[in-house]
Amino acid sequence: xxxxxxxxxxxxxxxxxxxxxxxxxxxxxxxxxxxxxxxxxxxxxxxxxxxxxxxxxxxxxxxxxxxxxxxxxxxxxxxxxxxxxxxxxxxxxxxxxxxxxxxxxxxxxxxxxxxxxxxxxxxxxxxxxxxxxxxxxxxxxxxxxxxxxxxxxxxxxxxxxxx
Numbered sequence: 001x002x003x004x005x006x007x008x009x010x011x012x013x014x015x016x017x018x019x020x021x022x023x024x025x026x027x028x029x030x031x032x033x034x035x036x037x038x039x040x041x042x043x044x045x046x047x048x049x050x051x052x053x054x055x056x057x058x059x060x061x062x063x064x065x066x067x068x069x070x071x072x073x074x075x076x077x078x079x080x081x082x083x084x085x086x087x088x089x090x091x092x093x094x095x096x097x098x099x100x101x102x103x104x105x106x107x108x109x110x111x112x113x114x115x116x117x118x119x120x121x122x123x124x125x126x127x128x129x130x131x132x133x134x135x136x137x138x139x140x141x142x143x144x145x146x147x148x149x150x151x152x153x154x155x156x157x158x159x160x161x162x163x
Contacts, residue, residue: 007133008099009108013141016149020141023129027136032103034068041129041138045069048129048138049122049146051105053094056083061097063107065118065130065150070158080117080155103135107150116152123154 006014013020025040038045048068055061059081064072078086095101099111107116108130122128122143130146132139147154 007109007137009106009131009133010139012109013139013145013149016145018141018145018149020139020145022132023138023140025136025138027103029103029135032135037138038068038129041140043127043129043140046121047125047127049118051107051131053089053097053105054086055089056081057085058083059115061089061112062086062115062117063098063110063150064157065107065116065122065152066158067119067121069161070119070121071161073157073159076155076159077117077157080153080157081115100131100133101135104131104133104137106131106133106139107152108139109133116150117157118147118150118152118154119158120154120156121158122147 023041034048034050035045038048045068049065052064066072074086127140128143129138129140
């Protein structure tokens with residue numbers, strides 16, 4: 001397997017002395033769904049966590065981390081984050097705000113330190129997978145380590161995906 005170039009997210013984990021495992025996978029740019037990533041790295045979609053960029057009417061930009069099998073509940077996120085209203089940011093704003101492209105967004109080592117909110121589902125697992133900051137590379141680590149590194153607030157912010 002080719003040598004993995006360390007991303008800023010991985011460098012942050014190293015700096016925090018957090019143990020992790022990296023898993024590469026073949027990227028299909030036309031399908032960046034968490035369920036597909038999960039299948040490619042051999043984990044259930046419940047253990048793959050995606051990072052979504054949102055904007056609150058009071059707090060501004062924040063990051064929401066939910067299981068790949070779930071959807072973000074904007075009303076719940078607004079309540080947990082102290083906002084009246086929350087909306088996801090348009091895709092064209094994601095990279096300028098975070099430094100990451102769609103399919104590679106992570107709360108680790110963003111361009112700027114944004115508040116991070118993780119769904120309570122994250123605490124159910126011994127190991128979770130998150131983007132390493134680029135498409136085709138996932139980081140497997142203990143959820144407690146991830147929450148510590150991102151200084152995330154945990155709350156009920158996800159809901160089952162609507163069919």
